[in-house]
Amino acid sequence: MENLNYDVWILTVGNELLIGRVVNTNASQLGKMLTLMGFRVSRIIVVPDDIEEIVEEVRRATGRVRLLVTTGGLGPTYDDLTLEAIARALNRQLKVNPEAEAMIREFYSRRGMPMTRERLKMAVMPEGAMALKNPIGAAPGCVVEEGGTIIISLPGVPEEMEAMFKSEAAKILERIAPQISIVECSLTIKGVPESTIAPAIESTAKKHPEVYVKSHPKGFELGAPVLDVRALASDVDRGSAEAAALEALAYIKQEVVRLGGSTDEARCG
């Protein structure tokens, strides 16, 4: 297998996200879970329920990133197109996946409901796919691999997405995740505007290229600007990651005091 590092793209499918009816909490939730596993999320893409547009982004990711996680478009309706698009992007046949079909039959028979054409559609997957059990809803997830890229398709309903990620997808990802710890430390600064502390942040970031340092304006308290400065570090050893993040913040703390501002103690989590 090629070495595609630990880059991940998240592809969320759904017109409701593009027209602003729904906020994309799936993407941020996935971003957090994947980052904490040590992956580098380098793209979140939202596409319409349009097969050509889904195909374009799946093709762009395949062979380029280690992992593509999709959400949405697995349901029973005519505009649930994700698995058809993945099959087309990878030039694979669409077939009823027997494991997926069994999961769906079980879901409905427990509720005393028959199998229908629409329900069976949720079992139609690209050839060679592995079905993932949906712990809450009807639509199974799907995993395929191509050109070194693993494509994991999860449902769009946030509770189903999260449940399937934690109970099913995480098992697959743990095998390919880097063995590292990620630590974020933060510091609250009062009395120094962001543009005044910017040179200190720039120099600490240059001195510690492995630490991601970023300031976040938090508004004003009693007329004085309040900023959060956050340092994100990763290392095979958790203690080393934390030490690197704290070292980056220590320099900023010192500069804040020199510039007449104040800070609290750095917190790590």
Add this chain to the structure above:
Amino acid sequence: MENLNYDVWILTVGNELLIGRVVNTNASQLGKMLTLMGFRVSRIIVVPDDIEEIVEEVRRATGRVRLLVTTGGLGPTYDDLTLEAIARALNRQLKVNPEAEAMIREFYSRRGMPMTRERLKMAVMPEGAMALKNPIGAAPGCVVEEGGTIIISLPGVPEEMEAMFKSEAAKILERIAPQISIVECSLTIKGVPESTIAPAIESTAKKHPEVYVKSHPKGFELGAPVLDVRALASDVDRGSAEAAALEALAYIKQEVVRLGGSTDEARCG
């Protein structure tokens, strides 16, 4: 100018969005405002604070969509790279924009603060850009046009993004927006599962291809499934858009009753 229709891509820049520290409310807020103006938002893309990755997406959009709206990366810090990336993507020089410089000077002089190298950085824009006044914060926005694509860059702080969109960007967009009205009507269904009503939604969507019909599961009430069905229609005439959306929902209502469920009255907004 080429006819690039009314397609819009939204490019939101920031590692904090990718690692899930911040939910991308800017994208959904922009998606809503642009859809209501009659544009078709066909992509939301989140990229890291990495110049090559921003350049790649700006190049992909240029000459392809009518409008690219970016958020984030306009501030004073070293990792605010959006305008540098746009200049590189369009092969333009970066220059201090005199209007932007005047806006920044005014912002800080009012607060009794001097101009610094970091603050002046916020005035550095691609050659030929127009600066947009920031009604709240320090960083001006930026507009450039290339290959029929207008690129509007807004700040990443949500309040600043929204204020600049409404007071500055909307004026530019109104001139190029289609002269149409968008109406969304919705219906709440009880007692019929999504997979059971799916064939009716499919056939109404096929019968009314200009209406976007979608079901949204809302959970259960007293053991019975609850669904929202929404129909989005657009037309030069608002009344016609509403009539089309209501007609699409009327068929679903009839099917729900036939299947033993109940609905409320359709609401439009």
